Amino acid sequence: MLKLTAVYHIASGAESIAARARALAVEQSVEMPLEAITSAAVRDDIVGTVEDIRDLGGGTFEVRIALAAATTGNEPGQIMNMLFGNASILGDVTLVDTVFPAEMVSALPGPNIGIAGLKQRVQAARRALTCSALKPQGLSPGELGSLAAAMAEGGLDFIKDDHGLADQRYSPFAERVAAIAQAIRATGAGTAYIPSLTGTLDDIRRGTALARDNGLAAIMVAPMISGVATLAAIARENPDMAVMAHPALAGVARIAPALLIGKLFRLFGADAVVFPNYGGRFGYSREECGRLAANARLAVQGKRDAMPVPAGGMTLDRVDEILDFYGPDTMLLIGGNLLSAGDRLTREARRLQERVAAHRYA
Amino acid sequence: MLKLTAVYHIASGAESIAARARALAVEQSVEMPLEAITSAAVRDDIVGTVEDIRDLGGGTFEVRIALAAATTGNEPGQIMNMLFGNASILGDVTLVDTVFPAEMVSALPGPNIGIAGLKQRVQAARRALTCSALKPQGLSPGELGSLAAAMAEGGLDFIKDDHGLADQRYSPFAERVAAIAQAIRATGAGTAYIPSLTGTLDDIRRGTALARDNGLAAIMVAPMISGVATLAAIARENPDMAVMAHPALAGVARIAPALLIGKLFRLFGADAVVFPNYGGRFGYSREECGRLAANARLAVQGKRDAMPVPAGGMTLDRVDEILDFYGPDTMLLIGGNLLSAGDRLTREARRLQERVAAHRYA
Numbered sequence: 001m002l003k004l005t006a007v008y009h010i011a012s013g014a015e016s017i018a019a020r021a022r023a024l025a026v027e028q029s030v031e032m033p034l035e036a037i038t039s040a041a042v043r044d045d046i047v048g049t050v051e052d053i054r055d056l057g058g059g060t061f062e063v064r065i066a067l068a069a070a071t072t073g074n075e076p077g078q079i080m081n082m083l084f085g086n087a088s089i090l091g092d093v094t095l096v097d098t099v100f101p102a103e104m105v106s107a108l109p110g111p112n113i114g115i116a117g118l119k120q121r122v123q124a125a126r127r128a129l130t131c132s133a134l135k136p137q138g139l140s141p142g143e144l145g146s147l148a149a150a151m152a153e154g155g156l157d158f159i160k161d162d163h164g165l166a167d168q169r170y171s172p173f174a175e176r177v178a179a180i181a182q183a184i185r186a187t188g189a190g191t192a193y194i195p196s197l198t199g200t201l202d203d204i205r206r207g208t209a210l211a212r213d214n215g216l217a218a219i220m221v222a223p224m225i226s227g228v229a230t231l232a233a234i235a236r237e238n239p240d241m242a243v244m245a246h247p248a249l250a251g252v253a254r255i256a257p258a259l260l261i262g263k264l265f266r267l268f269g270a271d272a273v274v275f276p277n278y279g280g281r282f283g284y285s286r287e288e289c290g291r292l293a294a295n296a297r298l299a300v301q302g303k304r305d306a307m308p309v310p311a312g313g314m315t316l317d318r319v320d321e322i323l324d325f326y327g328p329d330t331m332l333l334i335g336g337n338l339l340s341a342g343d344r345l346t347r348e349a350r351r352l353q354e355r356v357a358a359h360r361y362a
Numbered sequence: 363m364l365k366l367t368a369v370y371h372i373a374s375g376a377e378s379i380a381a382r383a384r385a386l387a388v389e390q391s392v393e394m395p396l397e398a399i400t401s402a403a404v405r406d407d408i409v410g411t412v413e414d415i416r417d418l419g420g421g422t423f424e425v426r427i428a429l430a431a432a433t434t435g436n437e438p439g440q441i442m443n444m445l446f447g448n449a450s451i452l453g454d455v456t457l458v459d460t461v462f463p464a465e466m467v468s469a470l471p472g473p474n475i476g477i478a479g480l481k482q483r484v485q486a487a488r489r490a491l492t493c494s495a496l497k498p499q500g501l502s503p504g505e506l507g508s509l510a511a512a513m514a515e516g517g518l519d520f521i522k523d524d525h526g527l528a529d530q531r532y533s534p535f536a537e538r539v540a541a542i543a544q545a546i547r548a549t550g551a552g553t554a555y556i557p558s559l560t561g562t563l564d565d566i567r568r569g570t571a572l573a574r575d576n577g578l579a580a581i582m583v584a585p586m587i588s589g590v591a592t593l594a595a596i597a598r599e600n601p602d603m604a605v606m607a608h609p610a611l612a613g614v615a616r617i618a619p620a621l622l623i624g625k626l627f628r629l630f631g632a633d634a635v636v637f638p639n640y641g642g643r644f645g646y647s648r649e650e651c652g653r654l655a656a657n658a659r660l661a662v663q664g665k666r667d668a669m670p671v672p673a674g675g676m677t678l679d680r681v682d683e684i685l686d687f688y689g690p691d692t693m694l695l696i697g698g699n700l701l702s703a704g705d706r707l708t709r710e711a712r713r714l715q716e717r718v719a720a721h722r723y724a
Binding site for chain 1: 392394398400403404408432444453464497499532560564584586590595609617638685
């Protein structure tokens with residue numbers, strides 16, 4: 001029977017790790033005492049098995065558990081459930097990686113257009129891309145449109161909504177998207193706008209249709225809020241749309257960002273994955289960010305890659321360092337720091353754009 | 363402008379807590395440098411404000427932050443986003459409680475039938491209710507039906523699917539639900555069956571309709587997997603259905619379980635909330651479980667209460683202790699321990715049922 005492998009880190013003493021690993025394999029598969037299972041097929045095929053235990057030192061063990069791929073039905077939500085549903089409630093277990101069989105990968109949507117598609121959209125095959133964020137929430141559609149126009153005039157590749165923009169009384173989704181799309185179009189710049197979609201699958205479907213009606217070809221969702229099944233459904237139903245995934249609420253469960261954001265969001269349909277860059281105000285390490293970007297770009301048979309989008313507290317003077325670290329298959333997202341420029345927003349946007357275009361990789 | 367209050371615990375030194383609290387208020391509202399905000403309305407109404415900071419000792423501070431209710435649009439996903447979207451990625455911040463204005467609460471669905479409705483369903487107004495879980499996954503619809511019949515013959519009030527049961531090749535959802543519903547009906551017992559629904563909002567809608575076609579009036583979803591907006595949509599669209607919420611992927615500790623499961627899942631539409639009981643194999647403390655149950659039952663103007671459903675590694679010999687702790691407005695969920703009885707499953711189910719019915723509260 002086809003298996004997937006889930007890799008966990010468990011904080012444990014050496015004397016108890018074998019039992020902990022076996023208990024986790026049971027927890028994430030049948031969740032009941034093995035001696036009470038009378039079906040031989042369940043015992044042989046469905047019960048999770050411990051493939052390997054490795055001592056990482058410092059009281060942490062890496063445990064590889066094989067789970068029957070059939071238990072997931074290749075449904076993204078059920079994949080999350082099998083990988084980490086109950087284990088998320090165990091305080092000392094972290095989900096760090098997965099190995100899916102090719103059959104499972106091929107049943108998942110993966111990115112619609114990937115890194116090459118995103119670069120083609122803004123006619124920039126060789127360089128890293130740029131992006132900024134429209135905020136603060138609380139502005140009217142017209143005010144957001146003016147901000148977007150100022151950024152677009154600076155020549156940015158992409159402008160996304162802050163993930164705080166939803167469907168709010170002071171800035172209803174439909175009005176906001178129309179105003180911003182129109183304001184950017186009026187500049188004549190080639191900037192692509194990425195509205196943030198929230199709510200139920202129906203809401204997000206309506207939002208996607210409305211984005212398309214406004215001439216847009218990219219949207220953003222937060223998969224840990226919307227549910228990963230919603231991400232996958234939207235990606236599948238809109239093969240012409242680029243989907244950006246936002247990490248909001250992704251920190252609740254202890255899942256390694258490189259896995260959740262770099263690998264799983266991509267397999268579930270994200271063309272671009274936003275994540276908090278190292279050295280900013282969030283706690284991701286340089287190494288974890290590197291692994292995340294590597295996962296997003298990893299060659300996977302039959303699936304496009306996803307664009308890593310480091311973000312969060314980034315400043316213009318870090319651009320060279322960040323580009324050298326991530327390389328040209330990257331989209332730099334600088335939000336607040338650019339907005340701080342106030343009246344000089346267009347000039348600062350242009351500085352960012354030119355700096356990224358002129359960068360020579362170390 | 364109407365405000366909600368979010369209460370966080372932050373690990374911090376005393377000298378930096380004021381700045382940390384202000385930074386969190388900005389992170390969870392406008393997420394940009396305040397000096398770059400030119401709109402007076404945004405500065406006055408939308409930027410989060412620190413209401414209170416309290417030293418809890420041991421390097422932990424309780425911080426109360428006021429956020430504009432209008433930023434949420436009263437949409438469950440956006441409420442999660444505003445409460446903990448970015449903060450979830452800050453390793454030393456925990457969301458522990460919320461205070462919503464009455465206008466927000468009244469805009470949220472809340473439970474359809476609540477504790478009284480669940481008790482009425484099984485004609486047991488004065489006692490605690492019982493529940494068991496169908497597992498392991500991997501069994502066929504017929505095998506699951508036989509298990510369910512054996513449990514129902516023991517007189518249990520409710521039987522739920524294990525949250526691992528989804529739409530799997532070896533036990534497709536439609537066949538499983540029909541087989542189990544039919545098997546329970548054939549016993550003549552008054553046991554109510556709660557199938558577990560997975561996938562997108564569309565999948566869960568189809569599943570709910572199928573449950574209704576099979577004469578069922580209760581379903582289970584895992585809101586942190588499906589998305590809380592899906593929970594709310596299903597609850598609203600199906601006012602005759604009782605909705606049970608499962609804690610899969612809810613994680614431990616970064617959002618206090620008493621808040622997430624006891625308060626928020628209820629406000630978003632759960633009639634019954636499953637949670638790992640203290641003293642089992644998960645890490646929730648007795649105090650946290652008590653707070654969770656208290657939140658689920660708290661009198662809230664215009665909203666029904668939700669049934670606390672302690673579960674996870676519970677055994678028959680703990681029934682008296684657990685009933686004394688939770689009182690009669692509780693549903694006891696004993697899964698694996700009951701299934702361990704094998705051939706004596708009906709007898710053990712009856713023992714559980716009789717013990718709960720006969721219990722005299724301390």
